[in-house]
Amino acid sequence: MSIHDIDRVARHLVDTEPPPNLETRILARLDAAGRDATGQERPSEGWTWWMWRAALPAALATIAIVMGTRNPKILAPNGVQGTEVLSPQPVADFSRIAKLEPQPGRASVGTGKAAEGISTRTSDTTEPRLSSEEAAWMDRRILMLAAVEALRVEHLSFDPLNSAGSTQPEALAITPLIMTPLPLEPLGSGRHNDR
Amino acid sequence: MVPSFAASTGPFAVTPDTELPVSEYGRVGDPPEVRALVAAAQAGDRSAFDDLVTRYHRAVFRTAMAALQRPEDADNTTQDAFVLAWRKISAFRGDSSFKTWLLTIVWRQALDRRRARARWWQRSTTVSRSDDPSDDGLDRLVSHEADPERHAAARHRVRQVRDAITRLSPKLRDTLLLASDGEYSYEEIAEMLGVPLGTVKWRVSEARKLVQQRCEQSKEKP
Known part of the structure; x- marks a missing residue:
């Protein structure tokens, strides 16, 4: 079998002429491929359309967030001014705290404008309605807070160990050990080592 | 010797300033008329691409046949390849000839189809390969022998190959x-398959050698 014969048979395996209407069908496929006369892809209703549909709101939201971060008033609704929230309902009664006279060495509640803001705002609000138990608890709490001397250090006093009231155990008494010499027999008397 | 282009005239004249595309294996530029059609198609001219379809659809079909060996699969692959080529023609940079670029596309499409084909090997060896002489097509390869016995022997050898x-x-x-096939040069085959030119030559030689050996072995068997 010569190489020529092998090539001839190999050529026969692929020696098939295309169908006569293949060119027509190719052109029809090209027409149906969704291309316009300029060769540009026609906007399809496939994934690209959905991508734009999702990307546009996302881009607008991102812009809004960025602008809102730079200027918080843009995003603030009615009743909210910047980062300061004016709540119509006070959380707790700070009026008595505000009335406390600052004492040297005592920690103050709030400093500067913050403390002023608290007292100013609470003065404009109505008194909260507390039950009798709550009011009693609040009174106790305020009194206990007022009694705290924050900067005062109590001097601890303790009794000596050997005093009567000491909780230490009694001193240990060690009995001296008495050594009594054993009586020994003199060597050579009695037993003999005759081995 | 550098060929002279000075005598070239006409709308697609090639001048010394016109650089032909250079591939890894040398100049494999397209003829000037093909380059003009490709340029027009890249600009969006569908009629220019239709002319390219007319020019190359046979080569594309035969390339698909070489990979698939089934006319119906080669038909579909040819259509898919041209559609893909039309969509991607703006990406054609002229590093190779347009024909090679097109055949590379159809070759990859054919390989994809071949991989996706379940039990391809069994089907490819059975399609149109029946023992019925009428549909085999092998008679075209067998010289007409007056002696029926010699004719049958020749036909048997072709079937072995x-x-x-x-x-x-x-x-x-x-x-x-x-x-x-004779449709492509070794350089074009190398670019289509994405292998060096030497690999193509070695594969062809090795394939011929193996076919010869197997035919000899089958001849020795009773």
Whole structure:
């Protein structure tokens, strides 16, 4: 079998002429491929359309967030001014705290404008309605807070160990050990080592 | 010797300033009229691309046949390849000839189809390969012998060669079929397959050698 014969048979395996209407069908496929006369892809209703549909709101939201971060008033609704929230309902009664006279060495509640803001705002609000138990608890709490001397250090006093009231155990008494010499027999008397 | 382009005239005249595309293996530029059609198609001219379809659809179909060996699959692959080429024609940079670029597209499409085909090997060896002489097509390869016995023997040898080619590994078989077709140069085959030129030559030689050996072995068997 010569190489020529092998090539001839190999050529026969692929020696098939295309169908006569293949060119027509190719052109029809090209027409149906969704291309316009300029060769540009026609906007399809496939994934690209959905991508734009999702990307546009996302881009607008991102812009809004960025602008809102730079200027918080843009995003603030009615009743909210910047980062300061004016709540119509006070959380707790700070009026008595505000009335406390600052004492040297005592920690103050709030400093500067913050403390002023608290007292100013609470003065404009109505008194909260507390039950009798709550009011009693609040009174106790305020009194206990007022009694705290924050900067005062109590001097601890303790009794000596050997005093009567000491909780230490009694001193240990060690009995001296008495050594009594054993009586020994003199060597050579009695037993003999005759081995 | 550098050819002179000064005598070239006409709308697609090639001048010394016009650089032909240079591939890895040398100049494989397209003819000037093809380059003009490609340029027009890249600009969006569908009629220019239709002319390219007319010019190359046969080569594309035969390339698909070399990989698939089934006319119906080659038909579909040819259509898919041209549609893909039309969509991607703006990406054609002229590093190779347009024909090679187009054949590379159809070759990859054909390989994809071949991989996706379940039990391809069994089907490819059975399609149109029946023992019925009427649909085999092997008679075209067998010289007409007056003696019916000699004619049958010649036909048997051709069948042995065909079976030996079919049993080659895909890489050797593909390369041998492409090289034997005569439609492509070795350089074009190398670019289509994405392998060096020397690999193509070796595969063709190895495939021929294996086919010869197998035919000799089958001849020795009783």
